[in-house]
Structures are given as C-alpha cells and as structure tokens.
Amino acid sequence: MxxxxxxxxxxxxxxxxxxxxxxxxxxxxxxxxxxxxxxxxxxxxxxxxxxxxxxxxxxxxxxxxxxxxxxxxxxxxxxxxxxxxxxxxxxxxxxxxxxGDYATIRQGLRQLEQVLKLPLQGFGDLTVAEIQQLTGLAPQDATQAKQRDFTEPFVTPKTLSPQTLEEAAEALGWQVVVGDRFSHLISPQxxxxxxxxxxxxxxxxxxxxxxxxxxxxxxxxxxxxxxxxxxxxxxxxxxxxxxxxxxxxxxxxxxxxxxxxxxxxxxxxxxxx
Missing domain, CATH: 3.40.50.1000 (HAD superfamily/HAD-like)
Structure with missing residues (x-):
C-alpha cells in the first residue's frame, strides 16, 4: 500500500x-x-x-x-x-x-399486510420476551433491537416467495430486504x-x-x-x-x-x- x-x-x-x-x-x-x-x-x-x-x-x-x-x-x-x-x-x-421515520414505516407494514392478505409480525407488534425467543438475544439486547428509528423487521412469511414479497413492497413504494428469519421494510432511498x-x-x-x-x-x-x-x-x-x-x-x-x-x-x- x-x-x-x-x-x-x-x-x-x-x-x-x-x-x-x-x-x-x-x-x-x-x-x-x-x-x-x-x-x-x-x-x-x-x-x-x-x-x-x-x-x-x-x-x-x-x-x-x-x-x-x-x-x-x-x-x-x-x-x-x-x-x-x-x-x-x-x-x-x-x-x-x-x-424515513419509524411511524411511517409501521404504516407501510400494515399496508403490505392488506396487499398480501397475510398478517405480518413486526418488531413493533412483539414484546421484548417474544423477540428474545425468536432471536436468542439477551433482554437488554432485545430491548435495544426494538428501539427503531427508520425501519421495521418482521417475521419472514414462509408461504411467500422472496420475489412476491419484494414486488408487493415495491408497488407500495417501499423496499424489502428478505432474510431467512426476518425481513426488513425500508425506505426506497x-x-x-x-x-x-x-x-x-x-x-x-x-x-x-x-x-x-x-x-x-x-x-x-x-x-x-x-x-x-x-x-x-x-x-x-x-x-x-x-x-x-x-x-x-x-x-x-x-x-x-x-x-x-x-x-x-x-x-x-x-x-x-
């Protein structure tokens, strides 16, 4: 170098x-x-x-x-x-x-639910104990994981393909980063x-x-x-x-x-x- x-x-x-x-x-x-x-x-x-x-x-x-x-x-x-x-x-x-901001992305998750006709569990819908159970995080870490500023993770629905999920979010003006356990709804910017x-x-x-x-x-x-x-x-x-x-x-x-x-x-x- x-x-x-x-x-x-x-x-x-x-x-x-x-x-x-x-x-x-x-x-x-x-x-x-x-x-x-x-x-x-x-x-x-x-x-x-x-x-x-x-x-x-x-x-x-x-x-x-x-x-x-x-x-x-x-x-x-x-x-x-x-x-x-x-x-x-x-x-x-x-x-x-x-x-964007967290309140707006939470509204986006509810819109995505309606389009998919499928309930989606976001971190905002889960208790700290439920996040612990899903992630294996310690209580303090799970609490910090819920302190979101911009995006909403949600449990990845196993009945949908990643492409279906991504296309539905894009049609609403959002992005989805699809993961094995959790997907993340984020701003297009x-x-x-x-x-x-x-x-x-x-x-x-x-x-x-x-x-x-x-x-x-x-x-x-x-x-x-x-x-x-x-x-x-x-x-x-x-x-x-x-x-x-x-x-x-x-x-x-x-x-x-x-x-x-x-x-x-x-x-x-x-x-x-």
Missing amino acids: TAQTSILLFTDLDGTLLGSEDYRYDAALPLLARLQAQQIPVIPVTSKTRAEVAGLRETVGLTDPFVVENGSGIWIPQGDPRFPVAGETWGDYTLLRLG AGKGKAVQALVEIYQTPGQVFTIGLGNSPNDLPMLEAVDLPIILPGTRGIHSGLAGRGWRVAPCRAPEGWARVLEEVLFERNSP
Whole structure:
C-alpha cells in the first residue's frame, strides 16, 4: 500500500465481526485496536439499531461512523474532520438520514399486510420476551433491537416467495430486504450500498481511497458490490448460497476468527513490496 492510499473498512456485524450464534468478538479485538491505532476507519454497516451499535462500539473501542438499519441512517461522531457533513444533530453525532421515520414505516407494514392478505409480525407488534425467543438475544439486547428509528423487521412469511414479497413492497413504494428469519421494510432511498457510497464521497483524505467490505449474507450484497474488495465470511455450512459463485475472497473460517485472519492477510499483502 502506498502512502497516497487510505483504507476504508466496512463490516457487517452478526456472523461477520460477531459470532453468528454467540455474538462473540474477542478474537477480533487485537486487530481492531491496531486498525484504530493506524487510523483506518472500521465502519459497521448493519441491520441493527443505533442503540445496539452504540453499546457495541464502546465495548470494542470503535470511534468511527456507523450505519444502522440496513443503510437507513449514518451516524458520524461530531468533530471528526475525516467525515465533514451537514445533517441532524443527535447528541454527540451528526445523523445523515437516508431512510424515513419509524411511524411511517409501521404504516407501510400494515399496508403490505392488506396487499398480501397475510398478517405480518413486526418488531413493533412483539414484546421484548417474544423477540428474545425468536432471536436468542439477551433482554437488554432485545430491548435495544426494538428501539427503531427508520425501519421495521418482521417475521419472514414462509408461504411467500422472496420475489412476491419484494414486488408487493415495491408497488407500495417501499423496499424489502428478505432474510431467512426476518425481513426488513425500508425506505426506497435507503440501502447498505448507498450508505457506503455516501461515506466514501464525503471522506476527506489525501490521495486515493481503497474500500474493503465484509459480510456473510445476501443482506450484505449492496455493501459488498459497492467496495473495491468484497470479502465473504462463511457460516457453519460454508458460504451462503446467495453469495456463492461470485469469485469474491472468502475468509478462512467463521466469525470472529475469520474476520481477523482474512484482514490480517489483506493488510499484509497490501503492505508487501
């Protein structure tokens, strides 16, 4: 890597930086500390909420911007000269809003129900205990998962194809990010790829920018397609079928060990003569 090239690192969380079942991250901590010391931004890009990510950032020592709710909101620490942007002020952050508001998206879910003639269970319809049962999250984490600002996750109906769900939402002016357990109703202006592009455009650094993205599921496709080096984290059964066959780099093992090992390899390669 030359002195004129800066790295921006975008990463999904669950199953990528965090273990998919136990949410552990200890194996990634030494590398995270090195990246922070080298002033390489590590930017979470996730379906999680602001409340969920803010707590995690403090725990692992991240100080860079973060993207929440499938690219609906970009939270930039105020005073970070690398990411100068005008937006809404929320405490110690500037919010760059790509998505709408939660009340409106809840109305959209009810409209989608009527079109599909099928009841849809969103997080707003579920208690904390029910979210715990569905996700395996601890009580505090489930509570934070309900604190939504822009989007609504709902239990993916097993009787509908992803295409049917996506087309119905699009006809109403929304997007659906379809997942195995949960799908997410989001604004048409939002998206992980759009958030990545927005951050790259405002990033102030001398020379060129090289972007790396890490993800483990089709939910991460927009982000992975927007970066220079997409990296796939395998799961217990290997690469997700929705990411297979693209010729992208694959981490040698699952998260969090795989996250750390593949980035160690990439950084070594880029620093080698």
